[in-house]
Amino acid sequence: MAFQSLCVLGLGYIGLPTASTFANNGLRVHGVDVNERIVATLRSGESHIQEPGLRTLVQAAFRSGNLTVDRQPTEADAFIIAVPTPLLPNQRADLSYVVAAAESIVPYLRPGNLVILESTCPPRTTVDRVAPILAQSGHTPGSDLHLAYSPERVLPGNILRELIENARVIGGIDRASAEAGRDLYGLFVRGEILLTDATTAEMVKLMENTYRDVNIALANEFAGLAEAFGVDVWQAIEMANRHPRVRILRPGPGVGGHCIGIDPWFLVEAAPDKTPLIKQARLVNDGRPEAVLDLMRRNLGGDLNGRKLAALGLAYKADVDDLRESPAIAIVQELVRAGAEVTTYEPLAPAGQVVGARPAKEIDQALQGAEALVLLVDHKPFLALEPERVAALMSGRRVFDLRGALDQAAWRRAGFDLTVLGVGQHDD
Numbered sequence: 567m568a569f570q571s572l573c574v575l576g577l578g579y580i581g582l583p584t585a586s587t588f589a590n591n592g593l594r595v596h597g598v599d600v601n602e603r604i605v606a607t608l609r610s611g612e613s614h615i616q617e618p619g620l621r622t623l624v625q626a627a628f629r630s631g632n633l634t635v636d637r638q639p640t641e642a643d644a645f646i647i648a649v650p651t652p653l654l655p656n657q658r659a660d661l662s663y664v665v666a667a668a669e670s671i672v673p674y675l676r677p678g679n680l681v682i683l684e685s686t687c688p689p690r691t692t693v694d695r696v697a698p699i700l701a702q703s704g705h706t707p708g709s710d711l712h713l714a715y716s717p718e719r720v721l722p723g724n725i726l727r728e729l730i731e732n733a734r735v736i737g738g739i740d741r742a743s744a745e746a747g748r749d750l751y752g753l754f755v756r757g758e759i760l761l762t763d764a765t766t767a768e769m770v771k772l773m774e775n776t777y778r779d780v781n782i783a784l785a786n787e788f789a790g791l792a793e794a795f796g797v798d799v800w801q802a803i804e805m806a807n808r809h810p811r812v813r814i815l816r817p818g819p820g821v822g823g824h825c826i827g828i829d830p831w832f833l834v835e836a837a838p839d840k841t842p843l844i845k846q847a848r849l850v851n852d853g854r855p856e857a858v859l860d861l862m863r864r865n866l867g868g869d870l871n872g873r874k875l876a877a878l879g880l881a882y883k884a885d886v887d888d889l890r891e892s893p894a895i896a897i898v899q900e901l902v903r904a905g906a907e908v909t910t911y912e913p914l915a916p917a918g919q920v921v922g923a924r925p926a927k928e929i930d931q932a933l934q935g936a937e938a939l940v941l942l943v944d945h946k947p948f949l950a951l952e953p954e955r956v957a958a959l960m961s962g963r964r965v966f967d968l969r970g971a972l973d974q975a976a977w978r979r980a981g982f983d984l985t986v987l988g989v990g991q992h993d994d
């Protein structure tokens with residue numbers, strides 16, 4: 567199938583790079599976002615999302631004349647739905663954006679169109695929820711409309727490369743839909759294109775992130791065991807990973823971001839009686855901020871009240887500016903609640919703030935007079951900190967490394983009392 571035009575619904579982390587990449591590959595792309603501010607920002611030549619290379623890519627797409635953005639859809643050969651599916655407070659998927667996006671294109675659908683859902687969804691959403699909405703157009707998915715589910719799998723921080731190079735799974739509600747999807751993504755995807763049915767493709771996406779969540783939970787449990795047994799979990803993991811069939815992930819202060827900590831719940835919601843392990847892993851990872859508070863309390867004489875702390879990093883992981891669902895923020899909130907005087911420093915999102923904590927503009931300002939440094943995120947510049955210089959700024963000599971990222975020997979040489987997550991104290 568040949569495509570000349572594409573309408574992309576949702577211009578966020580996935581929709582914007584996808585729309586721009588298609589435009590730069592010769593398709594006429596109309597990007598839609600319901601948020602007026604996002605549309606205005608893009609039209610002014612800026613990007614509302616910080617991602618390496620994205621601004622240049624978007625600008626090139628506009629310059630090519632192939633990209634337009636608006637709040638309303640238009641007719642097109644293909645439609646991609648890439649809107650958020652957040653988690654509701656009851657741990658169920660909020661499909662309202664998907665439903666609204668599908669409804670918004672109904673008046674524009676023509677026979678032979680292809681509709682692709684990219685948003686992460688519980689199993690059977692494409693078939694049970696989206697197909698009936700599209701059928702309101704008078705055309706029938708699987709007959710005169712093509713409909714497929716194709717999950718995004720790109721890693722924030724590396725989106726532009728992974729969009730092109732990753733294998734792409736395309737699940738059609740029938741074979742012709744999957745093949746139409748292959749013809750569309752084949753315009754720029756260099757990775758393997760794997761065709762399947764829609765529900766399998768939905769499962770693939772959820773399984774990938776759940777696999778990671780469960781394995782991070784396991785690493786976190788190992789960290790707790792190591793702390794109890796006087797073992798350094800980082801050394802133990804490194805040695806275990808020399809086994810040809812073992813690859814233990816990294817323990818840490820929790821699982822953040824808008825994917826891994828959310829998607830497993832979509833499986834629990836779909837089949838609570840079939841998902842005890844998945845649910846338990848979620849609870850283990852959600853309990854990490856609390857475990858960190860315990861660790862800190864134990865090492866600070868039991869009381870956090872009035873302690874002057876420099877909290878480095880607020881992002882959900884290293885070298886990204888994304889603060890969504892960040893365990894670092896949850897930990898700072900808990901520290902504030904416990905009465906600590908916390909100064910935060912997040913170089914990649916300077917506007918990021920936690921109520922009750924003082925945001926610093928410069929790292930020195932955060933460290934000045936602090937009795938303890940709390941490394942929440944292993945951003946590259948933090949790893950290059952010189953312990954002697956830090957010692958000169960701080961009033962105390964205590965460091966909590968919650969990422970196992972600092973050079974323990976170097977910090978100890980500079981006189982610091984170092985507490986590393988997952989490292990138990992030896993009595994022998």
Ligand code: SAJ
Nearest residue numbers: 718719720721774775815816818821822823825826882883
């Ligand atoms: N984390 C650990 N230990 C680890 C790895 C990660 O504690 O060993 C934590 C991170 O610090 C972070 C969270 O987990 O808080 C998630 O980080 P991540 O880098 O594992 O994943 P995301 O959320 O940035 O992106 C994931 C990716 N999925 C997989 O790797 C299976 C990405 O490919 C998906 O496209 C993305 O979710 C998504 O949008 O679903």
